[in-house]
Amino acid sequence: MLSVARLNAGYGSKQVLFDADVEVGRGEIVVVVGPNGAGKTTLLTAISGLCRISGGTIAFAGAEITGQRADRIARRGLAHCPEGRHIFQRLSVEENLIAAHVGRTARGFTALRDQVYDLFPILAERRHGLASRLSGGQQQMLAIGRALMAEPDLMMLDEPSLGLAPKIITQIFSIVLDLALSGMSILLVEQNVRLALEVGDRAYVLESGRVRLSGTAEDVAAHPALAGLYLGADHLGDVA
Amino acid sequence: MSFELQNVTKRFGAVAAITDVSIRFEPGQIHAIIGPNGAGKSTLVNMAGGSYAVTAGRILLDGRELQGLKKHEISLAGVARTYQNIRLFDRMSVMENLEVCLYPQRTTCILADVLGLGEAGRREQRLAHCRRLLDRFDLVPFAGVEARNLSYGRQRMLEIARAMVRTPRVLMLDEPAAGLNDAETRDLKQRLRHLRRPDLIVIVIEHDMDLVMSISDHVTVMHRGQVLFAGTPAQVQENPDVREAYLGTEDELDAIRSLAQRRKAERRLRQQAGAV
Numbered sequence: 001m002l003s004v005a006r007l008n009a010g011y012g013s014k015q016v017l018f019d020a021d022v023e024v025g026r027g028e029i030v031v032v033v034g035p036n037g038a039g040k041t042t043l044l045t046a047i048s049g050l051c052r053i054s055g056g057t058i059a060f061a062g063a064e065i066t067g068q069r070a071d072r073i074a075r076r077g078l079a080h081c082p083e084g085r086h087i088f089q090r091l092s093v094e095e096n097l098i099a100a101h102v103g104r105t106a107r108g109f110t111a112l113r114d115q116v117y118d119l120f121p122i123l124a125e126r127r128h129g130l131a132s133r134l135s136g137g138q139q140q141m142l143a144i145g146r147a148l149m150a151e152p153d154l155m156m157l158d159e160p161s162l163g164l165a166p167k168i169i170t171q172i173f174s175i176v177l178d179l180a181l182s183g184m185s186i187l188l189v190e191q192n193v194r195l196a197l198e199v200g201d202r203a204y205v206l207e208s209g210r211v212r213l214s215g216t217a218e219d220v221a222a223h224p225a226l227a228g229l230y231l232g233a234d235h236l237g238d239v240a
Numbered sequence: 241m242s243f244e245l246q247n248v249t250k251r252f253g254a255v256a257a258i259t260d261v262s263i264r265f266e267p268g269q270i271h272a273i274i275g276p277n278g279a280g281k282s283t284l285v286n287m288a289g290g291s292y293a294v295t296a297g298r299i300l301l302d303g304r305e306l307q308g309l310k311k312h313e314i315s316l317a318g319v320a321r322t323y324q325n326i327r328l329f330d331r332m333s334v335m336e337n338l339e340v341c342l343y344p345q346r347t348t349c350i351l352a353d354v355l356g357l358g359e360a361g362r363r364e365q366r367l368a369h370c371r372r373l374l375d376r377f378d379l380v381p382f383a384g385v386e387a388r389n390l391s392y393g394r395q396r397m398l399e400i401a402r403a404m405v406r407t408p409r410v411l412m413l414d415e416p417a418a419g420l421n422d423a424e425t426r427d428l429k430q431r432l433r434h435l436r437r438p439d440l441i442v443i444v445i446e447h448d449m450d451l452v453m454s455i456s457d458h459v460t461v462m463h464r465g466q467v468l469f470a471g472t473p474a475q476v477q478e479n480p481d482v483r484e485a486y487l488g489t490e491d492e493l494d495a496i497r498s499l500a501q502r503r504k505a506e507r508r509l510r511q512q513a514g515a516v
Contacts, residue, residue: 014392014419027507036447037418136255163255163278170495177503191276193486194493199500201507208422227483 001026001154001185002047002078007056009046015054016042018209022187024154029176029186031200031217033193035229038206040189041083044156047187048080049073061153075102079152083159083189085143089132093123096131096142100149107151116145119175137168144175154185161192173199197221205229241267241302243319243410243441248297248307250283250465257283258465260297265410270432270442272452274476275462276486281445282324284462285412288443289321290314301410320408322399324415330388334379334398337387338370338405370405377401377431393424397431410441417448429455453477461485 002024010016017039024030032040045051047058049070058066065073074080088096097116101109117124120141126134131142140160147155157176161169169192177199180186190196196217197203203220205213207229213220220226243265250258258280265271273281286292288299290311299306306314329337374380377397382390387398396416403411416432417425425448432455435442446452452459453473461469461476463485469476476482 035449170499173496174499177499181503181506195496198493198497201504 001028001061002187003057003059004043004047005057005059007043007046007058008054009042009051009056010054011042011051016209017046019056020206020209020211022204022211024185024187026153026185027180027183028202029180029188029200031188031190031196031203032206033190033196033203033220034206034212036191037208039209040206041158042209043206044080044082044158044187044189047073047156048078050080071102074150075104077104077151077153078156079147079150079154080156081140081143081147081158081160083162085139087131087134087139087142087146089130091131092128093131093134093142094127096146097149100146102150104151109149112149112151116148119148120145137164137172140164140168140172144172148179152184154187155179156187156189158189159191160188161190161195169195193226194221241409241439241441242300243302244298244300245284245288246298246300248284248287248299249295250280250287250292251295256465258287261462261465261467263460263467263470265441265443266458267409267441268436268438269457270436270444270455272444272446272456272459272473273462274446274449274452274459275468278464279462279485280465281462282414283465285321285414285443285445288314288410288412289319315406315408318406318409319412320403320406320410321412322396322403322414322416324418326392326395326399328387328395328399328402331386333384333386334374334390335367335370335383337398337402338373339366341402341405342366342369373401373405376434393420393427396420396424396428400431409439410443411435412443412445414445415447416444417446417451425451 004020004022007017007020008015020043022030022043032043034040042051046053049068053067057064060076060078065076088099091099097113098109101112122138123141123145126138131139134142160172176186188196188200197220200217203214203217204211205220213223245261245263248258248261249256261284273284275281283292287294290309294307297307301317301319304317306317306319309317329340332340371380374383377400379394379398379401382394387395390398400413400416417428420428429451432444444452444456456473459471459473459476460467461482468485469479469482
């Protein structure tokens with residue numbers, strides 16, 4: 001579904017990602033973990049066409065998308081829920097969904113919107129309220145709902161659990177799991193490592209802009225160097 | 241000298257970012273504040289520096305209440321900081337970035353007047369002070385360069401130098417290693433170690449655990465807006481609660497784990513069905 005090969009990317013003259021290889025299969029949940037500043041968010045922004053790519057290729061659904069405009073990439077069915085949600089605060093809940101409807105298939109706005117409201121009933125209740133009035137968890141739901149309006153084959157989620165209460169996290173992850181079961185591919189960046197490794201089929205560990213470790217989520221979870229990577233006991237440098 | 245947060249709380253609307261946090265910082269020490277994303281670390285610095293008003297609680301420097309003061313008043317009281325995202329005066333030279341911070345300072349003028357120095361002499365004094373500081377950060381060769389033309393690593397150094405130009409009593413560094421490469425981080429580590437002075441409190445917020453554990457005398461771990469644990473670097477590394485905070489807790493996991501396992505089982509079934 002998604003194939004990232006030897007990707008080099010960054011911002012201005014600052015290179016953040018070095019020779020990153022990442023694969024996501026159809027219906028697969030792939031998680032990306034690693035300490036702050038490792039390049040996780042940059043990986044997602046590079047895939048969506050939002051930052052500078054200086055080398056490597058990105059292929060999605062059989063076509064190369066490297067260097068394409070972000071809106072074109074989104075229309076191909078690759079949606080991105082950015083870190084910090086970035087919903088339109090001054091628009092109503094429903095207006096956020098209208099703005100996100102790109103008309104990728106013949107399914108109309110109403111059908112897609114109702115599907116989002118079925119998944120997140122609280123959004124239907126708040127449909128005419130300002131998005132800025134939503135709680136953090138509801139804003140995350142709206143961000144996911146908005147991504148769904150683009151009818152994606154692959155959804156990228158950047159730290160969806162950030163700052164949310166455990167109950168809400170469970171709710172959001174159960175929906176992500178359902179989406180994956182319905183055939184959607186998921187690329188998930190998550191700071192909560194154990195959570196990520198429970199949910200994921202496969203995992204990549206990024207550190208200092210490089211993939212240090214990858215494999216099935218079970219293998220990565222069992223790797224002795226994982227805790228050290230976060231708490232600074234020893235370095236993952238020689239592991240991969 | 242003492243710098244203290246007493247029962248500090250910060251709410252943004254309905255969201256509690258910081259709940260009843262008390263920390264006492266000791267002079268002569270490097271004090272790190274760590275914690276997972278969203279733990280409230282930067283919010284603490286933003287309150288201590290006057291960028292955010294506290295919702296409740298007190299911030300005390302030598303018994304003087306700083307909460308409610310304006311940013312520049314807090315700076316004049318001796319609390320300096322750097323930012324997660326570098327905020328230099330881009331179009332000013334390296335030297336000017338430091339010098340401009342000294343202009344409202346009157347105390348040196350009195351000394352200069354006694355010595356019979358005119359404005360020219362006072363300026364010379366200020367420049368000499370700035371040059372000594374630039375020297376500590378190996379920035380003297382770049383004194384005339386516009387800040388925006390420095391490498392990212394040197395911009396970070398300049399930001400720390402600038403924070404020190406008024407000889408603060410409290411120096412807060414918000415993620416000084418963010419965006420630095422390995423060599424620059426090693427260099428930063430050495431420089432931060434040399435910041436220790438008996439009359440200075442250094443507070444470092446940082447995600448780079450190698451850096452934190454090797455330079456800090458004391459570490460406070462924040463989690464969900466509260467102090468989770470405080471102790472020496474070794475105590476922090478061994479503490480099971482800290483490990484959980486970083487790697488996730490069991491409670492949170494249980495519900496999601498069963499959902500995830502159900503999905504994996506279902507997925508395997510479907511794959512087998514597809515293969516047949």
